[in-house]
Ligand SMILES: NC(=O)c1ccc[n+]([C@@H]2O[C@H](COP(=O)([O-])OP(=O)(O)OC[C@H]3O[C@@H](n4cnc5c(N)ncnc54)[C@H](O)[C@@H]3O)[C@@H](O)[C@H]2O)c1
């Protein structure tokens with residue numbers, strides 16, 4: 001087992017990464033949260049009959065009363081309505097402030113359930129049990145919890161709309177809009193509330209689809225680009241072992257990649273500066289997602305976004321020999337997409353980039369690289385820089 005320590009405003013917490021850790025969750029919770037009597041297990045439907053059962057057994061064996069709640073993972077269900085269901089269930093079961101909620105699943109269930117925990121009775125302890133690669137290396141770390149808000153909400157529309165256009169995403173001020181997909185304003189309500197413990201059992205990845213696994217790999221490449229070249233070479237060298245789901249390699253992958261995020265959020269939990277670097281490639285990615293959400297998953301958009309980022313970094317003069325680095329080839333070798341999969345209107349794409357929350361007053365703000373391990377923020381990217389990025393991905 002590997003351990004990573006994370007600093008937060010609420011104190012330090014551990015991320016444990018290993019193979020077959022789920023049976024130890026109950027004992028670990030009793031040790032960390034000794035006053036807990038009830039464990040609320042909010043789980044992704046995909047793992048309810050498999051991995052979540054192991055956790056429930058372990059919680060009961062440790063003397064905790066287990067309350068279960070199953071959620072279908074969809075962005076529509078990352079909602080305040082689902083949060084209310086969790087709150088009500090906890091109230092009915094007389095869950096106390098001293099009790100614990102375990103959020104088990106991918107990032108969708110993790111974000112929603114952790115939001116419910118961080119607000120119920122002004123906050124009860126949360127244990128994150130991520131079961132997707134993306135959640136293990138990204139979503140479960142750093143304490144950001146969230147739900148999406150429907151764009152058709154009248155309150156949202158009238159309070160922010162100055163131009164008269166009803167329900168149009170263009171009518172939202174840039175600082176309020178994160179990522180608008182499927183008429184959902186993503187992650188519009190949330191908290192930053194550190195978990196008490198994160199347990200990543202790589203065995204759970206054995207049931208994940210190959211596509212979802214690759215989506216997680218894209219975030220691992222992002223973390224490697226933020227960290228150093230050896231991490232990227234390691235990924236390439238171990239490609240086959242990872243594809244074969246070799247547990248030792250998976251543990252190393254998650255440990256290395258989660259460490260990058262853990263280091264950054266330990267220094268800047270509230271995103272005053274450095275945490276924004278984790279958005280590398282994401283302004284392009286969010287724009288691609290908002291136009292092609294039916295075809296492109298987030299991790300795939302991130303992969304394409306990283307290709308655009310490298311070209312933009314070169315065009316901005318930040319990373320003069322970016323092309324020699326052959327990021328496209330490296331991503332393609334990992335089975336990740338490097339071009340937009342369908343024709344998109346460039347003007348629409350640029351508009352979507354402006355709507356990303358990182359943009360200030362119409363200017364497009366990009367996280368770029370000055371080389372591997374050297375990210376920075378370009379506040380107002382020029383047309384030339386943006387077009388270089390879009391040219392590189394065939395947009
Ligand atoms: N809080 C943060 O800092 C943060 C960071 C990045 C992403 N996110 C959020 O994370 C979400 C995306 O997370 P995700 O990529 O994990 O997607 P997800 O939660 O949709 O999971 C992907 C799919 O895999 C299924 N699944 C989960 N675990 C499985 C397993 N072990 N075996 C089989 N199937 C399994 C799910 O049911 C789902 O269908 C987004 O909503 C995003 O906003 C949050």
Ligand SMILES: [Zn+2]
Pocket residue numbers: 219282298302
């Ligand atoms: Zn991402």
